[in-house]
Amino acid sequence: MPPVLRAHRTRVLPALCGLIGGLLVGGPVASADDHAPVAAAVKAAPYDWKNVRVDGGGFVPGIVFNRSERHLAYARTDIGGAYRWQESSASWTPLLDSVGWDDWGHAGVVSLASDSVDPDRVYAAVGTYTNDWDPGNGAVLRSADRGATWRKADLPFKLGGNMPGRGMGERLAVDPHDNDVLYLGAPSGKGLWRSTDAGATWRQVTNFPNPGDFQQDPGDTSGYNSDKQGIVWVTFDESTGAGDGKTQTLYVGVADKANSVYRSTDGGGTWSRVGGQPTGLLAHKGVLDAENGYLYLAYSDRAGPYDGGKGQVWRYATRTGEWKNISPVAEADTSYGFSGLSVDRQHPGTVMVTGYSSWWPDTQIFRTRDSGANWTSAWSYSAYPTRQNRYTMDISSVPWLSWGAHPAPPEQSPKLGWMTESLEIDPFDSDRMMYGTGATVYGTENLTRWDAPGGTFTIRPMVKGLEETAVNDLAAPESGAPLLSALGDIGGFRHTDLTKVPERMYTSPTFSSTTSLDHAAARPSTVVRSGDADAAPHVAFSTDNGVTWSGGQEPSGVTGGGTVAAAADGSRFVWSPAGAGVHTAAGPGAAWTAAGGIPQGAVVESDRVDPKRFYGFKSGTFYASSDGGSTFTAKASTGLPAEGPVKFQAVPGRTGDIWLAGGKAGGTYGLWHSTNGGASFTRVAGVQEADTIGFGKAAPGASYQALYTSARIGGVRGVFRSTDAGASWVRVNDAGHQWGWTGGAITGDPNVYGRVYVGTNGRGIVQGDTAAR
Structure with missing residues (x-):
């Protein structure tokens, strides 16, 4: 990939x-498949789609x-x-x-x-x-x-x-x-x-x-x-x-x-x-x-x-x-x-x-x-490092563009921009100008004030509807914010209102890209995230559902975020960072100790019921720990993909119930289910390929959580939902809503049946809800 x-x-x-x-x-x-009829075994469900608002991001x-x-x-x-x-x-x-x-x-x-x-x-x-x-x-x-x-x-x-x-x-x-x-x-x-x-x-x-x-x-x-x-x-x-x-x-x-x-x-x-x-x-x-x-x-x-x-x-x-x-x-x-x-x-x-x-x-x-x-220039020095700007900036519509920064002069927050390769004056209106940056589209409606002696023009984001984030991970806690995101380049957000732009991105510390995040299933106020950064720390903890954060210690050798997991009650954490082996810590900010029995680079997740259980996977082998991540044991389960990326999750409310998706085209590729903590897995019939797996509120009358996946089922590529533990599937997206690659992250909403959040690689977070038709 x-x-x-x-x-x-x-x-x-x-x-x-x-x-x-x-x-x-x-x-x-x-492709040819996009207009092929959906296979008879795969039904389609009408859905309405929109973006979870970030506004820009790339x-x-x-x-x-x-x-x-x-x-x-x-x-x-x-x-x-x-x-x-x-x-x-x-x-x-x-x-x-x-x-x-x-x-x-x-x-x-x-x-x-x-x-x-x-x-x-x-x-x-x-x-x-x-x-x-x-x-x-x-x-x-x-x-x-x-x-x-x-x-x-x-x-x-x-x-x-x-x-x-x-x-x-x-x-x-x-x-x-x-x-x-x-x-x-x-x-x-x-x-x-x-x-x-x-x-x-x-x-x-x-x-x-x-x-x-x-x-x-x-x-x-x-x-x-x-x-x-x-x-x-x-x-x-x-x-x-x-x-x-x-x-x-x-x-x-x-x-x-x-x-x-x-x-x-x-x-x-x-x-x-x-x-x-x-x-x-x-x-x-x-x-x-x-x-x-x-x-x-x-x-x-x-x-x-x-x-x-x-x-x-x-x-x-x-x-x-x-x-x-x-x-x-x-x-x-x-x-x-x-x-x-x-x-x-x-x-x-x-x-x-x-x-x-x-x-x-x-x-x-x-x-x-x-x-x-x-x-003339947009800004100049009156007396270094003091700047004199011909403009004012109003980022109230996209407040996270401040980056949470408080730089020393001559830097300012928000910045006028970076990577400003595109700038266009409206051919019909000398007062309107737009320009692109590495994170947004800025613009003005009173550009000619630039030319007035002592005049200033106003720059605002002109980016509403343009969503350009790449999504690495998503979490929908049972309480607190409905959605937490791990994004490339701009870190990620705590969304308290899915229709509004968040006030700020994750800070203290700020990651260039957040690679993984998790919340404690029984204590959603406890959240952990890991990510790439120019310097330590590469891991951060929150005890208030992601409102505030503090950086943690880290073992030697860490070069990137890797994956991280929180125990069901928030008492422990397991981290598999890039550059170092799998480690465990007893609480936010505690020292990390090396875990035994699991290789470096394994993907790690937690059981959503038993706080002592953690799981790992690498190169076709599934690993489990029953002592809080101190030691792992390779399971005898076979038939899992040895090549290609793999994502797996444990089902909330069910100890040892695990779904695993992934693999590589031309090799072992699909969706597997375990009900015994990974001791054995059963391949889900009819799923030719699967790249993500997530869970949401059960359908009315059902006892098992709804499943969501980005997969190829019945020969059709799409986003699918199952309400009967994978026995049957319905496609919830359509030919007009595909968003390119959707293999990064997916999760259902634990409180709204049918709601699904799909992570894309450049079109942000898309939210789907069942449509009344």
């Missing part, structure tokens, strides 16, 4: 794993406004699909929730294009990795109804929505005069591609001279940082179109530090390098002001989105061929690269650009009103 690398810092999380596709209802990419590398229709805008994410702006509710509507398990890579969006001739048309270039982490090729999705439904054109190469350079672009563009013509810049040396039938079929532009050979790290044997960045943006000069003919002049940006800008003046028939261009840097963006005849370019020495140590901004006069360095800061004075480039279409001499890789003390945004002759 491939790692997932993204958001405001590098992290590693588990993730799973021709021609013209069919119509995709309610979203996009579906990197937004692209924002695209339509140039001919007011309020029509799209956002793309690196692993969480695409969204359309809904002006009436000031929120984003997800467009790719129908991406299925087998096509999970198509939830990564490397580029978007909105058609200015026919605003109903929108296109998305999808694919998450160009190396073997993603087994599938990329595709171009096309929609004639603004993303409500899609058709798919498969490509003969991979695309990298979550690869280095994903903030450059846009790689996909529609001809503003002949909107049946589109261009796509490919990575991996695959060159420039063109469609002449509105995205239905694609052919390589074989005479384009440069495929773009820049590699972030040529020595990376994984293929992640060593992939060739390729062709990174396409820009049409709309002033060169006539009548119904296609645009004659277009510019193409190439990831090549010596030859980064190419041009065609005959509608793509021939191509040549633009003479006189700067060298030594990569052109992240190329944005054209056709009215004044200027092509603006934002350069960095690296592909981003995390890095970039030097940068410049240049202006190319399309009518005279003059190149001019208009950098707001001299390259010698930068420690970052430039990106996030936008022209105010109402006042084309007004241009903005971001210092996308300025991490400390903050990102920087620059603005000129005279085509780059003079610049």
Whole structure:
């Protein structure tokens, strides 16, 4: 299973794993199974789905406004699909929730294009990795109804929505005069591609001279940082179109530090390098002001989105061929690269650009009103370390964006941002601007106050509806908060109201990613979590149901969070951290002692009734402890998966009742049940694959808890529920609600029958409830 690398810092999380596709209802990419009839043995139950609100949580590398229709805008994410702006509710509507398990890579969006001739048309270039982490090729999705439904054109190469350079672009563009013509810049040396039938079929532009050979790290044997960045943006000069003919002049940006800008003046028939261009840097963006005849370019020495140590901004006069360095800061004075480039279409001499890789003390945004002759910045030093800001920030709608931080000047909380590769001024409203960060979309409705002497404009999150967290673990305590989450990049949250954004993430300590959490079944006020962090501690405890936390001691050698479990009464804990063996502790904050009889790296869980019982699993062997985790014994149970990830849980209220899901495609893979503490397991018939298992309130009239799993049952991949201890199953999701990969976490609600919480890898936490139909 491939790692997932993204958001405001590098992290590693588990993730799973021709021609013209069919119509995709309610979203996009579906495999053949997505529209196959559900097997007769598997019934479907109607469900209503919505997100448990976090609002944001991941990197937004692209924002695209339509140039001919007011309020029509799209956002793309690196692993969480695409969204359309809904002006009436000031929120984003997800467009790719129908991406299925087998096509999970198509939830990564490397580029978007909105058609200015026919605003109903929108296109998305999808694919998450160009190396073997993603087994599938990329595709171009096309929609004639603004993303409500899609058709798919498969490509003969991979695309990298979550690869280095994903903030450059846009790689996909529609001809503003002949909107049946589109261009796509490919990575991996695959060159420039063109469609002449509105995205239905694609052919390589074989005479384009440069495929773009820049590699972030040529020595990376994984293929992640060593992939060739390729062709990174396409820009049409709309002033060169006539009548119904296609645009004659277009510019193409190439990831090549010596030859980064190419041009065609005959509608793509021939191509040549633009003479006189700067060298030594990569052109992240190329944005054209056709009215004044200027092509603006934002350069960095690296592909981003995390890095970039030097940068410049240049202006190319399309009518005279003059190149001019208009950098707001001299390259010698930068420690970052430039990106996030936008022209105010109402006042084309007004241009903005971001210092996308300025991490400390903050990102920087620059603005000129005279085509780059003079610049002002979003903030500056009045007297170091005191900052003078042209803006104020109101994060009341997403208060966790403070990160719980109280930094010393010149840092501030909340930050203006980081990884700010996308910034767009609304082409119809000079006062509206949006920009993406590693955690959210920020924006303003009074941008022109920037220009008033002593004036300040207000920045607020503009991210409602855009959910982009990757979920590692979920817990639904019997009392207290209805849901606790363990998330990548932003740690996790205690949700007291599922319809509202939490006040803050877990802090004291703050983990870069929380890898595991558990609560004591009989004492839900006791909670433990473990996670990845730059320094110790990697484990934390709460005695008030996750409201406040304290860090714990840890054994030597710990390098990451691993998995952690709480005894049923909260009296003990067992922890299997990365880098160290399994350990046990007698109470929150107590010293850890090594457990015997269980290997390092085992997954650990607790019995939900007997506080002395803990369980572990690794490489096909199940382990059990009856002395609070001090010693474990390998059980004689056989037939369990020896390869692939495994998740297991003990049933609340039943001692020794355990369900185990996992395995590897092509090997042992499925769902197993034990009623004797793991001494033996029985495989559940009819379940071909299963990746998660969780429990919720029993159905009316039933005595056994409802089961929930992300699985393949009866040949159908989906989210399933059983109310008879696994004897039969109903599918509770549908073709329009698949969310790519859902193998991270699942749990039912102990107090609401039918309610299930599904963890996704980039679309946040989805909540399902039985629908009255």
